């Protein structure tokens with residue numbers, strides 16, 4: 001054999017080796033690419049593993065694959081698999097498994113020889129004989145990915161080498177898996193938090209409704225009671241009106257002078273017994289009074305409906321905060337009216353971004369808090385005004401009371417969940433926590449200023465719906481509850497302690 005020929009053969013062998021390597025690299029890069037794509041698109045852990053199993057099938061040609069993770073009982077648990085019957089099975093950490101965990105991939109020529117495997121073999125539909133165990137890390141713990149094949153000794157040293165060769169890639173994949181799992185976990189936690197908050201909001205609303213129910217029932221009962229007594233009056237005067245109608249009909253039927261004279265006599269008697277003028281006046285008054293009473297009932301029911309308004313109806317609600325204030329005050333009226341003077345100074349303000357139901361909940365809580373802080377009487381002042389803050393148009397709402405006030409140290413805890421100074425049944429301590437999250441979700445701010453034995457002022461700052469949104473002036477000026485000159489609440493409380501609700505609830 002000439003030297004040249006030998007060189008050519010050597011070169012050819014080299015070319016083949018390089019070609020094989022290039023193909024292996026291509027396979028690896030393809031898997032890496034598919035893996036990355038899978039990681040980017042998976043929305044949960046199950047989907048992530050389904051995609052991973054798909055990628056590894058092209059590399060290890062397995063019949064069944066599964067993941068074993070450390071379990072608290074010193075065993076390993078199957079957490080993900082292509083074969084559902086294996087899910088949650090517990091595996092003893094035998095010698096091979098611990099070797100796979102600690103060092104490098106392990107090939108099992110015949111799994112039937114392993115006691116750990118024998119107890120699980122009945123779960124496989126296909127007769128599994130060989131396996132490849134590849135270590136990786138997940139959830140900050142060692143885990144093993146297992147590939148099983150029906151062919152005896154399928155996973156040769158070549159596969160172990162391949163698994164070793166892909167170790168960096170698998171490691172990278174598992175790191176990405178961990179990162180992805182953490183991201184998914186965070187998303188899940190956020191979703192759970194949102195869910196819990198949502199149910200808290202609705203249970204707090206239910207609690208407030210319970211608290212208001214007696215007062216609202218009383219408010220509704222009053223007009224219903226006088227409408228009822230008015231109805232009784234009409235029922236009482238009805239017979240005399242009917243008898244008058246009989247006289248009129250008799251007169252219409254009368255043809256002779258005698259008949260007409262007899263009817264005239266009856267009419268004379270009727271007028272001496274009944275005063276038609278006052279009866280008609282009374283009925284007119286009654287109708288007007290009953291109409292007003294029923295209007296009041298309608299208003300209270302509208303306020304109740306507005307309060308219990310579902311908060312999820314649409315994303316982009318616009319709200320007239322003056323309406324919310326009027327509705328809220330109407331609901332708490334019976335709680336307030338006997339001991340508290342209510343003043344309102346509601347300016348001509350634009351609509352704000354937000355949800356009616358949720359804003360009503362915030363306001364009702366502020367009003368009820370104020371009422372409960374003024375057990376011995378006082379004044380509740382509610383104002384609205386439009387302002388510019390850093391070039392942004394905002395609506396400022398102040399709810400000021402002349403009640404007990406809040407200690408400086410307690411101001412810090414005010415927006416914490418379950419912070420309450422009220423006895424069971426009177427307060428859950430969720431009102432301000434929920435108010436904070438509602439106002440924050442609307443892009444607004446809530447602030448409190450207070451001085452012990454002087455009073456407390458809550459200030460809401462709410463972004464307006466949009467610069468071109470219409471100005472709703474239907475409910476401006478002083479509301480039905482009274483009027484007063486209320487200045488800037490903060491200036492009223494010059495020395496007051498204050499707390500901005502700027503910590504996450």
Ligand SMILES: Nc1ncnc2c1ncn2[C@@H]1O[C@H](COP(=O)(O)OP(=O)(O)OP(=O)(O)O)[C@@H](O)[C@H]1O
Nearest residue numbers: 369370373405420421422427428429430431432456
């Ligand atoms: N206007 C106020 N004047 C004095 N203290 C207040 C005032 N508003 C709130 N507080 C204090 O803050 C605490 C928390 O108020 P928050 O509205 O969160 O809960 P709550 O009123 O106790 O119960 P609920 O969940 O029924 O609203 C109250 O218990 C009270 O001590």
Ligand SMILES: [Mg+2]
Nearest residue numbers: 365369431432
């Ligand atoms: Mg409260």
